Amino acid sequence: xxxxxxxxxxxxxxxxxxxxxxxxxxxxxxxxxxxxxxxxxxxxxxxxxxxxxxxxxxxxxxxxxxxxxxxxxxxxxxxxxxxxxxxxxxxxxxxxxxxxxxxxxxxxxxxxxxxxxxxxxxxxxxxxxxxxxxxxxxxxxxxxxxxxxxxxxxxxxxxxxxxxxxxxxxxxxxxxxxxxxxxxxxxxxxxxxxxxxxxxxxxxxxxxxxxxxxxxxxxxxxxxxxxxxxxxxxxxxxxxxxxxxxxxxxxxxxxxxxxxxxxxxxxxxxxxxxxxxxxxxxxxxxxxxxxxxxxxxxxxxxxxxxxxxxxxxxxxxxxxxxxxxxxxxxxxxxxxxxxxxxxxxxxxxxxxxxxxxxxxxxxxxxxxxxxxxxxxxxxxxxxxxxxxxxxxxxxxxxxxxxxxxxxxxxxxxxxxxxxxxxxxxxxxxxxxxxxxxxxxxxxxxxxxxxxxxxxxxxxxxxxxxxxxxxxxxxxxxxxxxxxxxxxxxxxxxxxxxxxxxxxxxxxxxxx
Numbered sequence: 001x002x003x004x005x006x007x008x009x010x011x012x013x014x015x016x017x018x019x020x021x022x023x024x025x026x027x028x029x030x031x032x033x034x035x036x037x038x039x040x041x042x043x044x045x046x047x048x049x050x051x052x053x054x055x056x057x058x059x060x061x062x063x064x065x066x067x068x069x070x071x072x073x074x075x076x077x078x079x080x081x082x083x084x085x086x087x088x089x090x091x092x093x094x095x096x097x098x099x100x101x102x103x104x105x106x107x108x109x110x111x112x113x114x115x116x117x118x119x120x121x122x123x124x125x126x127x128x129x130x131x132x133x134x135x136x137x138x139x140x141x142x143x144x145x146x147x148x149x150x151x152x153x154x155x156x157x158x159x160x161x162x163x164x165x166x167x168x169x170x171x172x173x174x175x176x177x178x179x180x181x182x183x184x185x186x187x188x189x190x191x192x193x194x195x196x197x198x199x200x201x202x203x204x205x206x207x208x209x210x211x212x213x214x215x216x217x218x219x220x221x222x223x224x225x226x227x228x229x230x231x232x233x234x235x236x237x238x239x240x241x242x243x244x245x246x247x248x249x250x251x252x253x254x255x256x257x258x259x260x261x262x263x264x265x266x267x268x269x270x271x272x273x274x275x276x277x278x279x280x281x282x283x284x285x286x287x288x289x290x291x292x293x294x295x296x297x298x299x300x301x302x303x304x305x306x307x308x309x310x311x312x313x314x315x316x317x318x319x320x321x322x323x324x325x326x327x328x329x330x331x332x333x334x335x336x337x338x339x340x341x342x343x344x345x346x347x348x349x350x351x352x353x354x355x356x357x358x359x360x361x362x363x364x365x366x367x368x369x370x371x372x373x374x375x376x377x378x379x380x381x382x383x384x385x386x387x388x389x390x391x392x393x394x395x396x397x398x399x400x401x402x403x404x405x406x407x408x409x410x411x412x413x414x415x416x417x418x419x420x421x422x423x424x425x426x427x428x429x430x431x432x433x434x435x436x437x438x439x440x441x442x443x444x445x446x447x448x449x450x451x452x453x454x455x456x457x458x459x460x461x462x463x464x465x466x467x468x469x470x471x472x473x474x475x476x477x478x479x480x481x482x483x484x485x486x487x488x489x490x491x492x493x494x495x496x497x498x499x500x501x502x503x504x505x506x507x508x509x510x511x
Contacts, residue, residue, distance in 0.1 A: 272321070319424070330438045372407075389403065393472065393476035
């Protein structure tokens with residue numbers, strides 16, 4: 001261990017956790033307690049964890065929040081903090097800097113964000129004394145083998161279920177009195193120090209319902225049900241980029257425009273969107289996004305690297321800016337809704353479908369209702385005349401779909417390339433208003449779609465009854481599996497390419 005000045009002290013503690021995982025806690029700083037630095041490392045760890053922690057003053061057992069908190073941290077119930085461990089090489093790491101001399105110790109428990117479980121040590125919180133005297137010359141790591149208590153969420157707080165990912169997350173508003181974003185309610189703001197991450201790196205609280213749903217389903221569904229390759233820009237990236245010095249003037253301008261809108265001048269909404277499009281990206285962001293896309297096997301568009309990034313950056317800003325379209329502004333959640341971005345491989349669909357695990361008209365819970373069209377999802381939900389092909393499948397007879405209507409849509413929308421990229425808004429909506437949010441924020445495709453006149457005389461979905469039954473039954477079977485996993489009726493959107501079923505997104509069905 002590197003030598004330190006005599007005015008500083010260092011201690012290292014090791015805790016043997018479950019499955020050969022080790023927690024190493026390094027504490028360094030002045031003996032007076034000023035500017036103590038705590039580094040927590042999870043070694044031999046395969047997925048992200050959350051540090052649930054607070055500070056202790058001398059003679060007081062009650063947790064309190066320090067004046068300076070790490071990037072990526074959110075305040076929990078006014079007295080605790082939650083900081084995600086971030087992957088650094090072979091470990092997951094949290095760095096804490098404590099600048100308050102009254103802090104004598106920190107206490108924490110660990111949350112397994114993958115399995116929604118908590119760990120304590122011997123029935124109590126982990127306790128790290130910042131004022132423990134250590135002989136610097138003979139300083140070494142002290143190891144503790146811990147009896148860990150695995151607890152369900154109910155023993156600490158109400159559980160966060162995959163089907164109830166609706167905890168209110170506040171989208172910060174700008175204040176003209178500051179160059180940084182200020183939260184409407186600081187206790188629920190979530191910030192990440194990463195610009196982009198794979199779904200495997202994300203935890204529930206850092207991303208929205210679309211990302212959480214795909215991450216959950218992709219680990220549970222059979223291999224024949226596919227999902228588009230995905231990368232996510234987590235909550236807080238917009239705020240982080242806007243607070244950069246290169247965007248300081250734009251941040252002030254947006255703050256003023258937001259105040260005008262709050263006073264009733266909705267004509268300024270368009271100006272907010274236009275100002276967001278002028279934002280500049282930190283160089284590290286472009287590097288990080290490309291790296292994550294490559295590792296997740298999302299195709300990087302062809303062309304000069306700078307031009308390609310400019311297209312991607314414009315698409316990202318358009319999604320962020322859609323928070324200020326007129327429909328979105330009228331949503332009662334507007335000021336409290338945080339938007340991340342789900343970057344996905346765009347599948348050039350042969351067919352697009354939407355399916356409901358309860359019949360949307362008759363409300364029959366024993367039937368799965370499916371609509372399917374040639375082309376992309378926009379063909380299905382667009383304003384082109386005609387009807388989609390529809391079918392009903394009994395849940396007890398998934399291999400026997402019954403076609404109830406043949407297609408008559410005259411125009412289909414298709415992407416030019418078989419592989420492209422789409423940028424989707426990702427958010428957590430309130431339980432009481434979750435459907436009001438869907439469909440009002442913009443998804444941006446990297447390339448334009450072309451209109452194609454549809455011909456059904458040689459379409460296998462119409463003329464090949466075996467193929468027709470196969471695809472409809474595959475969709476119904478996938479829908480039934482998803483409904484069983486979530487234990488509630490589902491509204492599912494997806495596509496079919498070369499006979500493969502891809503699930504794009506799903507949400508609980510409004511009954």
